[in-house]
Amino acid sequence: MRAAVDAPVILEGRGLTMRFGGLVAMAEVDFTLRKGEILGIIGPNGAGKSTLLNIVTGLYRPSSGEVRLEGERINGLPAHRIVAKGIARTFQSSRLFGDLSVLDNVVIGRHVHMRCGLLDAILRRGRAEAELREAARRAAELLEAVSRTLYAQRHRPAAELPQADRRRLEIARALASEPKVLLLDEPSSGMDDADTDALMADIRAIRAARPELALMIIEHDMRLVASLPNRVLVLDYGQKLADGLYEEVRLIPRVQEAYLGRKAAQHARP
Ligand SMILES: Nc1ncnc2c1ncn2[C@@H]1O[C@H](COP(=O)(O)OP(=O)(O)OP(=O)(O)O)[C@@H](O)[C@H]1O
Ligand SMILES: [Mg+2]
Incomplete structure (x- = not known):
């Protein structure tokens, strides 16, 4: 399920920076999302993953930078207008x-x-x-x-x-x-392997029924990251470390050190 690399860009962020007082939660991050593409967003706790989704959906106003949906600048619009324009999301913690x-x-x-x-x-x-x-x-x-x-x-x-x-x-x-872009913030968190597999199958089915839908999925579960997205964007301390195919970015030493290394160290803890 690879999106054509030449599919039109539907969503893009340029120079996104988000400061909370003295804390820089996001620094000059660029990203693009194409029609029908699944972009995974990975990175350790506090890397800025949810902040990126909050900026895109209008919950946060970036300190600088811009977000464009189909070429139209959307940052600064209220969140409900952004939903109406075609960006929907789920939250890390339930909002049902x-x-x-x-x-x-x-x-x-x-x-x-x-x-x-x-x-x-x-x-x-x-x-x-x-x-x-x-x-x-x-x-x-x-x-x-x-x-x-x-x-x-x-x-x-x-x-x-x-x-x-x-x-x-x-x-x-x-x-x-009826979104054009669907953003999922850690959809599998707290699930066991069987539930995660079933959820992945459902996400694949949802995409298969809507080939034009573009997805951004924040994920901690490496199996999901390896199997679902077309491309992954790696964040660490609000910086973009890498952006590319999972098989490629996982080999970059900085990524291994920052994310995979730390994750592995966490998992190795007794
Ligand atoms: N509204 C806010 N006010 C102050 N600081 C914030 C706010 N939102 C996020 N931050 C800070 O920005 C940084 C990035 O947070 P963010 O929630 O984006 O991380 P994350 O990558 O989603 O982490 P996790 O994997 O734990 O969900 C953190 O240091 C966090 O404390
Ligand atoms: Mg988060």
Whole structure:
């Protein structure tokens, strides 16, 4: 599943720098993402991986640099406008509405395409109701396509789902906004090998059904990094150490020392 190297660039970052007081969490990072490409982002704890996603999605305003989606500058726009333009994400820690049903969590993901606001819902119930019914229908369709298990549980409160299904639900909710770019922040964290394998298969299926969708996946799980992305970007202390095919970048001494070495040392700890 290799994206054509000449596919058009859909998302790019140039000179991205993010300072928090005296801390430089990201320094002059450039990246490009092409249509249909899967870009893995790896690096040790605190490397700046989530910061990069937070900049791209408008949660953080970079101290300098710019982000362009299909050539249009998007940094500085509020986060909801960026979602509406076609960038969706999941978070490192769950942001599901645990009391709401699985289905309603996906309906919420569609809200960027719904015209009725709260006031509409109150004043023009007819139109709002029809729109909500349509959103629920589309959400159910999406759930069924993403995971039959989730679909079967669509009326259960999200909090009752096992962890792996909650992760799938977050991905389904992000897809409900019909994104061009999907960003996943450590989707397999806290999962065992079997759940991780099942999740990888689901991500592959999601991509196969949407060949144009571009993905950025932050990952700690090296198996996922080795098997899923077309290309990886390695960060360390907010700097870009390398960008290329996993088989190539893993051989670069600086990368081995900074990431693989430290990771291996962590794993070797009793
Ligand atoms: N809102 C913030 N305010 C202050 N410092 C922050 C903020 N967000 C991130 N940082 C700091 O920026 C650095 C990069 O953090 P970031 O969360 O991007 O790392 P990460 O690569 O995602 O790490 P992890 O693997 O632990 O998730 C860290 O030193 C972190 O403490
Ligand atoms: Mg992070």
